[in-house]
Amino acid sequence: MIEINKVSKWYGEFQVLTDCSTSVAKGEVVVVCGPSGSGKSTLIKCVNGLEPFQSGTISVEGTSVGDPKTNLPKLRARVGMVFQNFELFPHLSITENLCLAQEKVLGRNHDEAMEKGLKLLDRVGLKAHAGKFPGQLSGGQQQRVAIARALAMDPIAMLFDEPTSALDPEMVNEVLDVMVQLAKEGMTMMCVTHEMGFARKVANRVIFMDRGSIVEDAHKDEFFGQPRSERAQAFLSKILHH
């Protein structure tokens, strides 16, 4: 469903991504990990065209992301994205956050959008908070609303960029539970995360990035059993033993 082929990207002189190639099949869950600054966020933002790239190709269900003729807003409406800092809209209530894009992008009427939004809010266990504003919720709750907001668009795939790394430890699981549930229902997912428990439980493949390159792209069991590259081994031992 997502095909990434030899993608390279530069910020001026600095090369952030070097010849990255991988793919995510329908229903597959792929976890992306690697040290900070290795280009994970950049790569995942290239997938829905939030970041432009200079060479290579990315296609999502056959639509080329880099093609200037592609209607990017239309493509993005079909790919959900969840950010490290939640990025709920603070001036809008929870239900307004859930309805905005459904109404303005998909053209759903308000009642339809509300019904969908409330159903998803219930699913992430936050129905009681519908009338509140983002600032009144905890980080974990905000992130669950952000997931519901993305799901309200009926996405064909979901992208997660370190969804739990801005959270207090006691809130990590409430968000991971929602993601595990989603994975089990067959959602196509590409997740940047260092939650190796999550990766073990639901990932099909694990990608390890370092300095802008995909160093390792392996089946989960293979990756946790015996990563081939030394850098991946060193990284794993660092994050697993602390």
Add this chain to the structure above:
Amino acid sequence: MSSHFLGVDWQLVADNHELLLGGLRYSLTLTASSMAFGIVLGCVLALMRLADNALLRNIAASYVNLFRSIPLVLVIFWFYFLLPFFGFKLGPDKSVFITFAIFEAAYYCEIIRAGIQSISRGQVGAAQALGLTYAQSMRYVILPQALRNMLPLLLLQTLVLFQDTSLVTIIGIKDFMGSNVVVASNNGALKEMYTFAALGYFCVCFPLSMALKKLHKRIAVIR
């Protein structure tokens, strides 16, 4: 029994209250309408200043720099005395409205631009990730937050605008200042009426600026 208090002849004020109130109403209406138009134009200019397109950026920057570098009186004269030469006969009311709206837009633009820049880049990303176009992201996500954060500064600028509207007196408009001038010269009461005018502007502006300070603190807390 003297009707003098605080250096103002209140009997004279009472005798002319219709004219003076009318003047005050004119000043307030001119302020409100130029503010509304100025903020809309200011938003457009601010978005242009932040655009990727260098031409748009330069046009907006030139506009702002031009109007911030010439005195307001001159702009009032231009529109009132010179436009008729080019075939635009607007009359004093329309011409001062346009003057203030486009002049103030330059100032509102800079405030709104700072407001937009104070919103984290992640908000645009999140809006666009949901499929909103750039224009929709600005309209529904960025501008409402920017305007809310900047509300105290925008209103403070409007207080300055309110005081500046007194300049329309020089082309003979009977705004609050202008009506005071009329009463003063008709009755030979310059000292009394100019003191009254000062009191009038002070009584409108001082409480409002105090209220704005409070609002500013409250918004800072909400953020």
